[in-house]
Each structure stands twice: as structure tokens, then as C-alpha cells.
Amino acid sequence: MPRLILMIPWLLLATGSCLLPIAAVRSARGDEKVHVGLDDAPDGIACLDYAHSYMWPYNTGIDAVRVAIESRTIVYDDVAGTATTYYLGASCKSEDTYGVRKDYSENGFKPGANTLFYDPNYDFTWIIGGRSSVIFRRKLDPQEYREVDGDTMDNWGELRLQLRSAVSAYAIPADRFKPAMRATEAGHAIVSQTEISDPTTGLRAVIEYPVKTMNVSRDGFPDNSGQSVWQIDTGPVGVPDLSKRYTPAIRAFSLGFVATISRHPTAADFVLEQLTPLPPPNDAVRVLHYSKPFSLRAKNRLLGIPPPPQ
Template sequence: MRTNRRVFVVGGLAAIAGGAGAAGVDGAETGNADTAPPDAPLCLDYGLSFICNTARFNAVRFWVESRTIVIDDRTGASTEFYQCGSCKSENTFAEKGLLKEDNYDFLPILGDGQWLIFRRRAGVRGTYREVRKTEELWGKPVLKLHMAQRATPLASWEEIRDATAAGLPIVSRTEINSDATGLRAVIECPVKTMNISLEKRLYQVDTGPIAFPDLTKPYENLIECLSLAFVAFNASCFADFVVEQPTPVIEEGREVCKVYHYSRPFSLPAANTLYAIALPT
């Protein structure tokens, strides 16, 4: 693997990167989203993509922070999951005391007619993961998705360097697969941190959270395969991940508690692609 770390020609994702569009999610409406054939979506414009809900008690809007497309190559079926931005537990629309005293991080993922809700408290307690049907929470979600109108693949280190220095938004795609299950996935997200070594002519993506799919076994309910993670890569052929999970806190050789933390990093073969997004004119 190390001999390939200087290979900067990005891996191809031609099967899903040919055109522009936004695929719908079961149980959701696509609103005024840009559309195109479902087998050829370009990357989302993450500055303009939201999920708007319709419940009268709270028509909450979530920002789309990343998306994960899971494809079953044996059946041809594909499912898109939209990971939304995090917020805090709150007493919504209260006169005062808007944030809950026993506070926790709240992060939703939408896909296949369901919400996967993560609640991260100070320690490992309570309900960390919960799956609910969309109609049980904030009504039918409306996908306000917009595709990047001009997304240019970055095919060399020089192009990655120049797009980074120019302040252009960059979106990454990481494709992973499992021969055992016939599943593959494309993880797409805006690159929040891009490292550039002018001396070594190297780049390194470090970004998250993303919705990481466990492809090693079949899940009766596909959304259950997702976990929160960060992704890092500096070549086209592999990616490293670190997943949020119960992690012991050790003091003086003794476990004092467990918290949800990004821990136990691992590496997978992958095909990574970077896109520069043109600024509005």
C-alpha cells in the first residue's frame, strides 16, 4: 500500500458519477431538487442541500452534511442515506431554558423511509441509536437537494493543490465494497480539512462525520448498517476510518468510565475521487 501513496490519479466511480441528479428516498418528496437518471448522480452542492420536514408542531429543516449510497450488485438495488448536521437536545419553542439540562448531541440520518437518530450523551448510557419511521417524527420529509452545477474531477496532485489554494469547495467520494456480501457503497462528503505538503507533494483529506456502512454482513433493515465515522486518505486506492463507538477512559491503568468517542482506526481498500466545485459567478 505504501508504494501507492504517491499515486494521485483519482480512482474512477464511473458507474455513479456520469451525470447530474438527485435520487429520491422512500417516504420522502424530492421538492425542487435537481433531477437526472438515478444511476448517474453528480455530487451534491452541500451549501444548498437540505431536508425540510412538514409536521405542524415542528417543520424542522436539517442541513445535509454527507450522503452514503449503498448498492447491492447482486440485485442492482441502491439506497441513498443523507447524514444531517448535528444539533443539541433542546426544549423546542419554550419561553426559556431552551437547552436541556442533561444535554446530548443529536444527529439524524434519513434513508429508506426511516430516520436513524444518534444521541451522544456524556457517558455510555441511554439510547444512543434509534430507528423511527419518517411519519412518526416530523411528518413527510421533503428533499431540497441541489447538485453541483460544475464539478471538476481533480486528477493530479497539482490540481488538488491549486483547487485547495484557490479556496474552491472540494467534495470527496470514497467507494468501498465487500465481495462476501456483494455490497458496495459510495461515501460522499464536503472536504472540511485538506492537508497539503508542498515539500512532499502530498495531500491528505481528513473529514467527517460521515455515515459509514458495515458491508461485511447483510442487515434486515439496511439503515442499521450505518455508524458515524471520520474518513482520511492521501491516495486513490485506500481510506482510513475511525468510527464512533463505546470507548473506555483509562486513568492510572484503570477504566473509570466509557464514552462514545471516535476510536480504533482501521484501513480499507477504496477508490477515492475528489471534485472541485466552481464558485457562483
Template structure:
């Protein structure tokens, strides 16, 4: 697939039948991908976005996926792994002196780039088309061929102890706008209480959409967040945002930091991903 834009037309808003994502490219043939609730699952260990600019054909690892549903239209956004600001291809001093965290998200024909500095950065968010960054993007996305839904605590406990890759899906919806989103990501941290027979997912960053209104461009709705849940019906999020630094009851400054936890009604699903 040689485009950054992915729109999906389906028969009804309630249906969850997604078109398959692109295979890895080349002549490699891929077995039919498995689906849960009509949606394929990315193989997050082997999914990348490869760019094409001659000055830097940079490759990004896909770390999470957010699927937005607006009526019969569906849009996918791919949050990529973070890195640090660089003097790319320099002979020395490869990291920028005034360093910052860099994270890109691609979807619906745009890149959204986050730059988190040591202080509030007026250029924290930047949106451009692919031509404004690294040229047309090739989505090298692989899908899982075997998926199993973890429906009980015992299944979650055993999959965790066996070091089986687990992917979480969190579906949220705004009742006023009707906008819906499915946030899919590999579970990096899974807490298991053998005493309480409970689990708790704590993972991120993910791309959390603001569904309270329609944004233009659509990618502007996304914020960086971490997600936690220990039940199928709600999820808590902590969002990266301007946050006050308080010392001795006085505000010293503000920085971009994960703060202000919120809780949302959600549908959470845990999946194990089999061998490719």
C-alpha cells in the first residue's frame, strides 16, 4: 500500500467489518488474517511505516492503532515509537543539544508530530501532509493470523505467565456526537494478583481521540495518553498535557506531562496473538 490515507466504507455504523490492512510488501504471501468482532489485529512486532524521502527514508515502528468510526466512515491512525531529537547523519554530536522527545502519528493523509521539551513548547504539536516531512509513506503492516479472546481471569493469568503476546482493545463512544473509536495496542505491562484474582492493564502511550466534536483535519483530535483497566466495562486514561510543577505550594513552571486522570465507559477486550 503506497498511501497514508485509509478510509473505510461499511454498510452500517454498528458493523465492525474492516477492510484488511496492507501486507508487508514485496512478493511475500500472507495467510488470511484472523479477526475478532470483524476486525483484524496488527502484529505489533512486525508492523512499520517506511518513508521515501531521499534525504531520510526513515522507518517508524507502529506502537498502537486508533480506529475512528464516524457513521459509515472509518479512519485509522498509527502511533509510532518515540525517539530523541537528532543531528541526523552528522559526523559527530548525533543528539541535539537542546534535546526533546519526538513522536509521530500517521493517518487520514496527515502526520501529527509531538515534540516534548524540558519546558512548555509552543510547537508541541505539528500537523503536516507526508510531503511536508519524509515524502509518501509506505505502510508495511502485518496482521496476526491467530487470535484468541481471553474471556476469564484464569485465561488472562495463564497467558501472562506464559509470556504470550497480548493485545488490548478499548472501544469508547461519545453519545452526543455519535463518534466512536477502538484503541488497539500491545499490552506492555500486565499486573496479576493471584490473591485477589484480578488483572490490570497499564500501557501506553496510545493515541486517545477527543470524540466530543469533529476536528479538521481529523488527526487533530488525537492526544497522547496511557490506558489502564481491570474490568471489561471502563478504562482510565492519563493524558499528556500542560501540567503545573508545584514546590512548597507555589507554581514554579509548567511542563508537558501525563496528568489529570479520567475514567470513561468502555468495552475492553484482551487478545492473545499466535505465531505468525
């Protein structure tokens, strides 16, 4: 059976469906110091270094593509005792790959000539994990938005992951203001891990993502009579619906944004991309848009990553 190839600094791993022996992985890397973050991640990474981690969904001699990882979501099935990691790749546009249709003579620079981007164009991104994938294409026709593949091996070949651990990561209290403020002002990268669960299904998930937008109110908000507070608003991330079991499991995922706040560290708010009607009188028309925000009970962890020494 084809196997997932996992690249981690100083160690090449080939994994099947079993969990990695995390302690052994860290020992083999020569990286035995205390790690903050997840200690039971299937890929052996406590906190991902998003600046240097990639997935190679297409990995053939004809076409191999390296895609930056935007976020990862680990889904734990506490009934079965299993865990699966899903990776959200960076977005791109539909393109004439390698310029097969492109004319580089003078005619190719005239208005209306073919370019490396298709017209009409669409946005393209994907979530991959557990030998399966869901592709999101934001086309003019929203009915073609989602494409689920239960086994990517037949179409794409062997998935390769280049994962790097944020070995210098340190914990930031998610319920306090000053530590997060200091990390923000110092220019440290911040990674958040938001854990959600559904006790009815026995499913839970940890959504890990680099914090791209951080609001900080030193004097209190909405005025200086309030307490100092920070708020995270970041996306896209892969958000699974844990309220029921899907087949394949990756069908549970949507693209979303997540917001958390230091005043309420046991909650997280989400808004998902979905078909959304236009306001009346045009409500018969539906477009892909982020809508219907909702709140979930959650456990939030923050991790800081200092810049490398210069």
C-alpha cells in the first residue's frame, strides 16, 4: 500500500494509519527539550513552524507542487481512540500551468490574449489528511464549490509533507493580557490552538493556526474604564462539524475564520464560507460568502515564537 511520506527536520518518516511515537521522534531529532503545545499530535509536532512547513499534494515527475500550510486541524475520535491530522493549503488561482496556452510573441501581450491565469478565474484551496481531500473552488457557479476525494492516491500519487517544529515556542497564558501584548509588540510570531468538542459524538478537534491579526487594547475597550484586552481574528482555517460523523471524515470540513478574546478564554467564535443569499429583493440569488457566525465552548492555547537571532 502507498504510504504517506513525512519530512521533519533531521528525520524522514513513513507513516501509515498508526500514531507516531512522539518521544522517539523527538529523541531521534536530537530535540529533547521541553516542548509546549500538543503532546499527542499524530505528526509528532507540538507546534508547527508555519513559515517553513509545506505539503506536496501533486508529487509526480510531470508536475510536483509545493504548497504552504495555512493551518492544521487534528480530529480526535475518543470512541475509537484514533487521531487524524488535516492540513489546509494556501490558496491559489486557476491557471494555465507552465503556460501551455500562453503566447509570448507580441500578440500575447495584447488585451484579451491568454495569460497564465484562466478567465473566468476561480479561487482554489484544499484540505488534505488521512489519504483524503476536500477541494474548494470558488467559481462563478457556486454549485461546483466542494469536491471530496476519499482516496487521493489514485489521482495525485504519494503525498509528501515537509513539517518543521517550532522548537523555540513558549507558552503564553490565554487568559492574561500582558504576556500576549509583550509578544505582539516584540514582533514574535504567535500560534493559537483552539480545541472544540462534541460529547454526543465523542469527537474533538484542535485547530492550530498562525495568528495573522491581533487586536490589543492597552487602556481598555471601549474606554479606559475597562480592562486591557486582546482579540484574535484569523483565517482561513479548517473547521470540522463535530456534531455528526461523516464518511469520509474529511467531508465534515468547511473553510472558516476564528476569533478569540482574552476576557473569555473558554470560548471561540467562528464564521464559515457557505452559500449565502443576497439581501432582499435579490435573496433568490446565493453567493459564496462568510456568514452565520456562531460561538462554541473551547480551550484556547497561545504559543509565542521569537525571531531567529540575527
